[in-house]
Amino acid sequence: MTNLANKVAVVTGGNSGIGLATAREFVAQGASVIITGRKQAAIDTAVSELGSTVAGILSDTSDLDQIDNLVESVKTRYGLVDILFINAGVASFSPISQVNEQHFDEIMNVNFKGAFFTLNKFIPLLKEGASVIFLSSINATSGMPNTAVYAASKAAVHSLVKVASTELAAKKIRVNAVSPGPINTPIFGKTGLDQASLQGFATAMQDRIPLKRFGASEEVAKLVSFLASDDATFITGSEYVIDGGINVNPVLS
Incomplete structure (x- = not known):
């Protein structure tokens, strides 16, 4: 399949986890891809794995000057963009x-x-008819303890998606969010929890998931790829949850 043939896609934080899996899926679907990251070595490794249709640019999403440099680099090399996957994110938990x-x-x-x-x-x-996808999280609405700041950051993204989808509709630019539940990604190792706490957290979380497993980055990538494609041209301002059913939260199971 080449649903994204001749399209240019930018993936922030594309050197690991969901970003890397999505960049890989975009390549498989025929797109030219630009990935970003905060560590040059990780970017180089990812680009080497992904192949010649991928470029890597060092860019820290928290630094507006670096975002400016990223935009200028993409403009100079590719001109316009068909797909923007705003994926870069961090997580740490505290009461x-x-x-x-x-x-x-x-x-x-x-x-x-x-x-x-x-x-x-x-x-x-962004070209007319471009697709913008934000990576959010079910934490935006779940009320999970110790995630207040992380959850608020993702809830703010939800509001941005709604506003942006209306503001950009005149150019037929679609804006959507993908909200994963528990996914096996390196971000869990960066939460500040020790190994024992991480293991306890993972076990407790898995027990609550109706499908009884964590998701894979590749599964999220498939959903992002669909929203990026011309198969999703009537979808905008929406949130797509991919969580193994954990948000169902039945009273009895």
């Missing part, structure tokens, strides 16, 4: 009573401020 300003700013600067200005600065490069 509200223990959150400090550094914790708050680190999450918001990447997950919301960075996501907002990535869209803001890419708008002039």
Whole structure:
């Protein structure tokens, strides 16, 4: 299948996890892909794996100057963009009573401020009929303890999707969000939890998932690829949950 043939796609945070899996899927569907990341070595490894139709650009989503440089680099090399997957994100967990300003700013600067200005600065490069997809999370609405700042950052993304979908509709640009539940990605190892806590968290979470397993990055990538394609031209302003049914939360099971 080549549903994305002749399309140009940008994937922020495309050097690992869901971003890498999505970049791989975009390539398989025929797109030319630009991935970003904060570590050159990780970008180089990903580009080497993904092949010659992929370019890697060092760019920290929390730094607006670096977003400007990214946009200029993409404009110079590719001109306009068909697909923008705003995926870069961070996660760390803490009770509200223990959150400090550094914790708050680190999450918001990447997950919301960075996501907002990535869209803001890419708008002039988006083709008519382009697709913008934000990576959100079921945490935006789940009320899970210790995730207040992370959850708020993703809830803000949901609001942005709604507004952007109306503002950009005149150019037939579609804006949607994908909200994964528990997915096996490296981000879990960056939450600040020790190994024992991570294992306990994973076990408890898996027991609550009706399908009794974590999702795979490749499964999320398939959904993102669909929303990026011309098969989804009447879909905008929507959130797509991919969580193995954990949000169903039955009273009895």
